[in-house]
Amino acid sequence: MIKVAINGFGTIGKRVADAVAAQPDMEVIGVSKTSVSAEAYIAKERGYPLYIADLSKKSAFEKAGLEVAGDVEAMLKAADIVVDATPGGVGEKNRPIYEKLGKKAIFQGGEEHEVAGFSFNAHANYKEALGKQFARVVSCNTTGLVRLIHALDQAFGVERVRAVMVRRAADPDDVKRGPVDAIVLNPATIPSHHGPDVNTVLPQIKIVTLAMIVPTTFMHMHSIQMDLKKETTREEVLKVFENHSRIGLVRKATGIKSNAQLREYTQDLGRPRTDLWENGVFEESVSVLNGKEFYCFQAIHQEADVVPENIDCIRALMGTVKDPEESIRMTNEALGLVAIG
Numbered sequence: 627m628i629k630v631a632i633n634g635f636g637t638i639g640k641r642v643a644d645a646v647a648a649q650p651d652m653e654v655i656g657v658s659k660t661s662v663s664a665e666a667y668i669a670k671e672r673g674y675p676l677y678i679a680d681l682s683k684k685s686a687f688e689k690a691g692l693e694v695a696g697d698v699e700a701m702l703k704a705a706d707i708v709v710d711a712t713p714g715g716v717g718e719k720n721r722p723i724y725e726k727l728g729k730k731a732i733f734q735g736g737e738e739h740e741v742a743g744f745s746f747n748a749h750a751n752y753k754e755a756l757g758k759q760f761a762r763v764v765s766c767n768t769t770g771l772v773r774l775i776h777a778l779d780q781a782f783g784v785e786r787v788r789a790v791m792v793r794r795a796a797d798p799d800d801v802k803r804g805p806v807d808a809i810v811l812n813p814a815t816i817p818s819h820h821g822p823d824v825n826t827v828l829p830q831i832k833i834v835t836l837a838m839i840v841p842t843t844f845m846h847m848h849s850i851q852m853d854l855k856k857e858t859t860r861e862e863v864l865k866v867f868e869n870h871s872r873i874g875l876v877r878k879a880t881g882i883k884s885n886a887q888l889r890e891y892t893q894d895l896g897r898p899r900t901d902l903w904e905n906g907v908f909e910e911s912v913s914v915l916n917g918k919e920f921y922c923f924q925a926i927h928q929e930a931d932v933v934p935e936n937i938d939c940i941r942a943l944m945g946t947v948k949d950p951e952e953s954i955r956m957t958n959e960a961l962g963l964v965a966i967g
């Protein structure tokens with residue numbers, strides 16, 4: 627059993643912890659919090675040993691009925707690998723302690739590529755990650771883009787990508803962020819950072835991205851255009867998506883045309899926390915014009931799509947499963963991820 631520590635038990639950390647606990651070959655040896663919160667009670671409820679960043683706060687946790695197993699360093703010492711899911715920028719500050727203790731670590735998309743020196747996506751570069759000490763699982767948007775671009779690049783070759791990201795304003799629990807009634811260019815300059823971030827995993831892809839933020843909390847919506855190298859048809863592209871274990875097709879017959887309806891659907895499917903782990907490509911939007919121009923809309927659940935990638939990244943860094951397809955299959959099976967559509 628791979629002993630996994632989760633440093634930062636928030637939106638991503640709590641999902642990764644539950645996903646680790648669901649796997650047959652790994653276990654959660656501890657999670658960390660900075661202060662008493664609803665999530666700390668969830669850690670207790672799940673039976674995850676709770677560690678804290680600052681031991682001077684131990685009495686506050688104990689007064690709240692939360693047992694503290696020790697500080698973050700003690701948690702790291704007990705682990706084979708740590709998933710750092712602290713807020714963007716904190717992972718960089720944590721890196722020296724992982725180095726000092728000689729621990730393997732996975733950072734998240736809020737960190738720069740340089741923090742790990744290697745950016746990960748299971749379908750695209752699993753084998754390159756084998757045995758490394760550090761890796762960064764790219765952000766939710768980048769994960770969604772990389773899955774789609776890599777799949778079409780393998781099948782037909784990708785000449786160039788243009789994509790517009792319509793981003794959710796905040797996560798559902800984030801009551802302090804906006805906008806409430808605006809469409810904000812993010813950034814107003816072009817390109818946005820997403821294209822260069824795709825290049826940290828797929829350096830050969832020519833890509834330009836634009837981004838804006840809208841007042842919604844559930845999912846980003848991508849509008850994507852690619853020039854393909856080989857001529858193809860809409861049917862052949864749909865077959866590629868149907869055969870991909872982390873690309874789901876939102877079928878025309880469902881009548882789903884929005885993030886809100888897709889959320890209702892994942893809820894009705896009984897997905898934990900309504901998580902959509904796969905890309906939600908809208909079947910109706912999939913188009914191939916003039917033989918080589920591909921278009922589609924896809925929904926990306928920001929809180930969820932990186933979760934299975936973190937699980938595969940754990941196996942890749944530990945080197946316990948050498949074949950990407952085998953790890954992806956194990957992860958999907960344990961989560962119950964049967965791509966929608």
Ligand code: NAD
Binds near residue numbers: 661665766
């Ligand atoms: P979050 O704020 O929901 O959770 C972060 C957790 O880390 C909190 O529980 C906080 O208490 C804890 N924390 C803060 N400082 C800490 C420290 N020094 N030591 C230990 N724990 C500490 O953040 P999040 O949304 O889960 O984001 C985590 C990372 O994942 C970021 O890099 C982010 O960019 C990335 N990410 C987030 C999303 C998303 O949509 N939320 C999607 C993909 C990637």
